[in-house]
Amino acid sequence: MDIKALFDITYGLYVVSARNGEIINGQIANTVFQVTAEPINVAVCINKQNYTHELIEKSGRFGVSILTQDTPMELIGLFGFNCGRNVNKFEKVKFKNAAGGSPVLTEYCIGYLECDLRQKLDVGTHTIFIGVLSDAEVLKKDKPLTYAYYHEVKKGTAPKTAPTYRGPDIEITKATEEQKNIQKYRCPICGYIYDPEVGDIDHNIKPGTKFEELPSDWRCPICTAYKSSFIKI
Numbered sequence: 001m002d003i004k005a006l007f008d009i010t011y012g013l014y015v016v017s018a019r020n021g022e023i024i025n026g027q028i029a030n031t032v033f034q035v036t037a038e039p040i041n042v043a044v045c046i047n048k049q050n051y052t053h054e055l056i057e058k059s060g061r062f063g064v065s066i067l068t069q070d071t072p073m074e075l076i077g078l079f080g081f082n083c084g085r086n087v088n089k090f091e092k093v094k095f096k097n098a099a100g101g102s103p104v105l106t107e108y109c110i111g112y113l114e115c116d117l118r119q120k121l122d123v124g125t126h127t128i129f130i131g132v133l134s135d136a137e138v139l140k141k142d143k144p145l146t147y148a149y150y151h152e153v154k155k156g157t158a159p160k161t162a163p164t165y166r167g168p169d170i171e172i173t174k175a176t177e178e179q180k181n182i183q184k185y186r187c188p189i190c191g192y193i194y195d196p197e198v199g200d201i202d203h204n205i206k207p208g209t210k211f212e213e214l215p216s217d218w219r220c221p222i223c224t225a226y227k228s229s230f231i232k233i
Contacts, residue, residue, distance in 0.1 A: 011147035015065040015079050016044050017103045018055035024103045025084030027052045028076055030147045032064055040133040042115050045126050051084035056117065056129055063102030064113040069143040071108040072202050073154060073192075077222035081190045099135035111138040156192060156222060185211045185230040190223040194230065 017026030031045035044062060046053045056062045067076075078089055094107040098114035105112070115131025150156045185194045194214075199205040200221055205214065211230070218227045 013067050013071075013076070013145045013147055013150050014044075015067065015105055015109075016046065016052060017063040017065065018052055018059050018061065019097070019101045019103060020055045020058045023055065024088075024090055025051050025055055026063075026065070026079055026089055026103060027084070028080035029064075035130060041118065041130055042113055042133060043128050043130045045123070045128050047126050053127060057120075059101075060117040061100050061102055061134075062115055062117065062129060062131060063098050063104045064115070065105040066110045066112065067105075067145040068108045068110055068140075069145045069149060071145050073156065073221035074202070074224075075108060076150070076154075076156060077190065077220075077224070081223045098137075106139060109139055110142050110144055111140075112136065153198065183211065184233050186233045187220040187223065187225050188229055188231055189225045190220060192220050192222045193233070 011030040012032065014029050014032045015026045016029040016032065017024065027046070027050055029044055029046065031043075033043055035041040035043050042064065044064065046056065052062075075093065078087075078093070082089060090103050093105060095103045095105050098104050098112060100114050100116065102114045104114070112135075113133060114135035116134045117129055117131045119130040121128040121130070182195065182197055184196070186192070187194075194200070194211055196210050197207055199207040199209050200214075200218075201207075202221055203218070205218070214227055216227065219225060220230075
């Protein structure tokens with residue numbers, strides 16, 4: 001069986017959020033989809049270990065922020081590689097509360113949805129939450145951030161709790177197969193791969209910049225790990 005066939009399934013990239021009283025949290029998710037048109041039901045898939053999972057179950061509601069293509073890696077790293085039990089992820093970002101109280105982004109966000117939980121489906125490591133749409137707003141017209149763009153252009157990776165996590169060996173094999181002659185480096189914390197052909201546009205590192213030429217104070221654009229910790233692949 002060749003699981004690489006799964007790589008061609010398309011996804012977006014979103015922040016799924018929830019509120020329980022004064023506690024708010026959100027996480028990066030790629031599995032968000034509309035289930036029905038009448039009534040409008042939306043589903044999200046969340047790992048059971050994640051704090052957002054706990055808050056959705058307690059509150060019976062969830063929000064979805066649709067990210068723009070130019071969303072900086074720091075924001076993705078904040079919501080994708082940090083635990084809300086230890087970090088207030090919304091402390092340093094612009095957001096507002098949807099009609100039902102779910103926190104939703106107002107920056108790097110095309111629009112948002114808020115849904116009242118109606119059903120949940122246990123699928124092993126994850127739960128699929130299905131909610132009826134209760135609030136929605138378009139904030140601006142822009143290109144949405146797709147999972148393919150995140151991987152192929154931004155060179156981002158998925159955390160181990162993601163439903164589409166491929167494992168570091170598959171990520172590295174895929175990268176080296178595509179560009180065998182380009183020396184790349186991988187972050188041991190989040191799996192981000194620095195590709196000299198792409199650079200790090202968010203931090204003014206131009207395409208064509210070798211890893212050795214990066215400033216000594218350069219850090220992983222996702223999890224801020226030090227340059228010295230990167231591993232050659």
